[in-house]
Amino acid sequence: MAREIRFLQGNEAVCEGALYAGCRFYAGYPITPSTEIAEGLSASLPKVGGRFIQMEDELAAMAATIGGSIAGKKSMTATSGPGMSLKMENLGYGYLTEIPCVIVNVMRGGPSTGLPTGPGQSDVMQAKWGTHGDHPAIVLTPSTVQEQLNETVRAFNLAEKYRMPVILLTDEIIGHMREAIEIPEPGELEVIDRKRPTCDPKDYKPYKPEADLVPPMADFGSGYRYHITGLNHAEDGFPSNNGKMAQADEIRQENKVMHHYDDIVKVEEFECADAEIIVFAYGSSARSAKEAVIKAREEGVKVGLFRPLTLWPFPEKHLEKYVGKTKKFIVPELNLGMIKLEVDRVVKGQAEVVGINKIDSDPITPVEIMDEIRRSK
Amino acid sequence: MAYDYSKYLRAGKIPHIWCPGCGYGIIMKSLIRAIDATGIDKDDIVLTSGIGCASRLPGYMDFNTLHTTHGRSLAFATGVKVANPKLKVIALGGDGDMTAIGGNHFIHACRRNIDITCFVFNNYIYGMTGGQYSPTTPKNSKATTAPYGNADNQFDIAQLAIGAGATFVARTTTYHAVPMEKLIKQALDHKGFSVVEIMAGCPTGYGRKNKQGSPANMILWQKENAVPANKAKEMSEEEMAGKFAIGVLHEVQKAEYVEAYDAQVGLK
Numbered sequence: 025m026a027r028e029i030r031f032l033q034g035n036e037a038v039c040e041g042a043l044y045a046g047c048r049f050y051a052g053y054p055i056t057p058s059t060e061i062a063e064g065l066s067a068s069l070p071k072v073g074g075r076f077i078q079m080e081d082e083l084a085a086m087a088a089t090i091g092g093s094i095a096g097k098k099s100m101t102a103t104s105g106p107g108m109s110l111k112m113e114n115l116g117y118g119y120l121t122e123i124p125c126v127i128v129n130v131m132r133g134g135p136s137t138g139l140p141t142g143p144g145q146s147d148v149m150q151a152k153w154g155t156h157g158d159h160p161a162i163v164l165t166p167s168t169v170q171e172q173l174n175e176t177v178r179a180f181n182l183a184e185k186y187r188m189p190v191i192l193l194t195d196e197i198i199g200h201m202r203e204a205i206e207i208p209e210p211g212e213l214e215v216i217d218r219k220r221p222t223c224d225p226k227d228y229k230p231y232k233p234e235a236d237l238v239p240p241m242a243d244f245g246s247g248y249r250y251h252i253t254g255l256n257h258a259e260d261g262f263p264s265n266n267g268k269m270a271q272a273d274e275i276r277q278e279n280k281v282m283h284h285y286d287d288i289v290k291v292e293e294f295e296c297a298d299a300e301i302i303v304f305a306y307g308s309s310a311r312s313a314k315e316a317v318i319k320a321r322e323e324g325v326k327v328g329l330f331r332p333l334t335l336w337p338f339p340e341k342h343l344e345k346y347v348g349k350t351k352k353f354i355v356p357e358l359n360l361g362m363i364k365l366e367v368d369r370v371v372k373g374q375a376e377v378v379g380i381n382k383i384d385s386d387p388i389t390p391v392e393i394m395d396e397i398r399r400s401k
Numbered sequence: 402m403a404y405d406y407s408k409y410l411r412a413g414k415i416p417h418i419w420c421p422g423c424g425y426g427i428i429m430k431s432l433i434r435a436i437d438a439t440g441i442d443k444d445d446i447v448l449t450s451g452i453g454c455a456s457r458l459p460g461y462m463d464f465n466t467l468h469t470t471h472g473r474s475l476a477f478a479t480g481v482k483v484a485n486p487k488l489k490v491i492a493l494g495g496d497g498d499m500t501a502i503g504g505n506h507f508i509h510a511c512r513r514n515i516d517i518t519c520f521v522f523n524n525y526i527y528g529m530t531g532g533q534y535s536p537t538t539p540k541n542s543k544a545t546t547a548p549y550g551n552a553d554n555q556f557d558i559a560q561l562a563i564g565a566g567a568t569f570v571a572r573t574t575t576y577h578a579v580p581m582e583k584l585i586k587q588a589l590d591h592k593g594f595s596v597v598e599i600m601a602g603c604p605t606g607y608g609r610k611n612k613q614g615s616p617a618n619m620i621l622w623q624k625e626n627a628v629p630a631n632k633a634k635e636m637s638e639e640e641m642a643g644k645f646a647i648g649v650l651h652e653v654q655k656a657e658y659v660e661a662y663d664a665q666v667g668l669k
Binding site: 049070077083090117245246 | 411414443444445447449459460463464465466467468469470473476477478479480481482483484485487488505506508509659662663666667668
């Protein structure tokens with residue numbers, strides 16, 4: 025049977041992905057350009073037995089999302105830059121307490137209120153480093169409306185599998201554009217649920233990791249009475265001032281992500297094998313980059329596109345393959361050169377790394393990338 | 402025979418962190434007796450808190466306990482309750498936690514009338530950080546951040562809750578340990594958002610700086626200045642100056658939030 029084809033807006037596709045993944049609770053706060061996600065799920069969640077709540081502010085929306093997950097429901101919230109800044113407090117809580125949930129940031133321009141209706145990619149470092157303290161991060165960057173759906177499903181899967189908040193980092197261009205996409209059949213995409221304990225409740229230790237470094241998580245109300253705290257804690261969940269233990273636990277959390285790099289990191293490598301020039305691009309900028317690479321190949325230039333769908337952890341193992349072979353990396357992004365710093369870090373001076381940077385609320389065009397490719401010849 | 406609290410306390414987690422003379426132990430015992438009287442299964446109770454001295458209480462209690470971020474007790478509690486309304490959700494915090502940094506969550510939880518029982522431990526001060534003035538610190542009182550006396554006006558937490566739409570609001574003190582237990586039970590039995598403001602002495606952070614005398618004197622101060630709600634209604638503003646009403650201050654029946662939502666969206 026042919027899959028259903030629908031002409032959807034990027035934000036609507038996120039809603040479809042959330043429902044497919046089994047999201048049954050959404051707590052949000054209105055903010056441009058993400059509001060369609062809240063609107064969509066306020067209408068569709070009740071139809072599948074889920075609930076939606078519009079909270080009093082962004083901090084509360086993040087807190088309630090975590091609360092919903094602790095009560096056993098796959099939970100999500102969505103926002104944009106100013107709201108993301110406010111969510112940082114409880115996002116950090118979600119990391120330390122290892123609560124699965126999905127946060128969508130539809131990036132817009134500027135610090136502060138900035139350019140609310142225009143696109144931006146300036147929250148890429150915030151997505152990794154925004155909340156205080158050391159913690160792992162999983163951040164996904166879709167480029168198409170189809171990927172808005174598929175990567176939302178993947179975000180839930182990774183959140184559940186690794187017991188942590190996962191950020192879907194998209195932007196105003198993809199959030200508001202419309203494309204025809206295929207709706208996956210039930211069962212077609214893998215849907216992962218968190219590990220729940222099977223031991224006797226009196227033996228349950230909520231932060232005792234299994235071999236994969238992930239501890240099973242019990243729903244509140246399921247008979248496993250336990251304590252969750254934002255203080256550093258022992259395996260039994262209770263606060264501890266033991267700094268050595270806190271360090272060991274945070275390293276374990278970092279490792280639960282880094283040891284599963286191959287499972288988490290997804291990259292599209294397009295025409296990269298013989299490339300002398302690689303355009304490193306993500307999100308909406310990768311759309312223009314792909315167009316530019318196709319055009320330049322037609323002109324006979326050996327150029328490829330390296331497109332991370334997982335931006336964090338940074339896809340350095342994938343990128344390292346090209347270091348020493350590629351003469352030049354071009355990094356187009358709607359900020360003043362944030363991810364270029366990471367490319368620089370991996371390339372270690374063995375190739376030229378050039379940024380194409382704009383924060384004027386306009387997308388980077390294929391022509392602008394073509395110009396930089398042509399300059400390389 | 403003495404009441405056995407051990408059924409509800411986590412073995413090995415006592416002694417608690419509270420200072421000698423702190424009223425919070427009295428509240429914890431009243432809370433345990435009241436919960437016991439409701440007969441609710443421990444597995445079905447979720448106890449949330451924010452940050453501060455009061456918010457350490459859930460760690461000692463054998464329920465599903467959630468010690469959250471500063472001020473956010475009710476925001477997390479709301480998520481838990483909406484995601485699983487079968488759970489009995491209790492949210493607590495101190496005066497700074499609930500009415501300063503968490504003030505927005507407090508008034509909106511009141512407004513929604515979500516079925517959560519909220520306890521605000523009011524000791525007039527930020528205790529854990531060492532005695533800074535809070536929204537309930539009396540005017541002219543001393544605090545480490547008000548060395549010349551506090552210029553701020555006070556919140557009346559109970560009146561704030563009534564104004565914001567809570568459907569059960571009561572006030573009690575640590576002197577009134579037995580009536581407190583009954584009020585807490587009434588709040589737990591109430592369908593909708595219930596608030597109990599519990600006056601408690603902080604001899605270390607507030608009493609010492611404000612020459613309140615011993616912890617026992619601070620408890621006697623509660624006894625001397627608490628006026629039963631029905632009597633307070635008949636007293637003039639002048640007669641009530643420096644005093645406060647205790648007991649049930651407000652009780653109405655109104656549609657509960659999750660039930661109203663489910664009815665609105667057609668969820669069964």
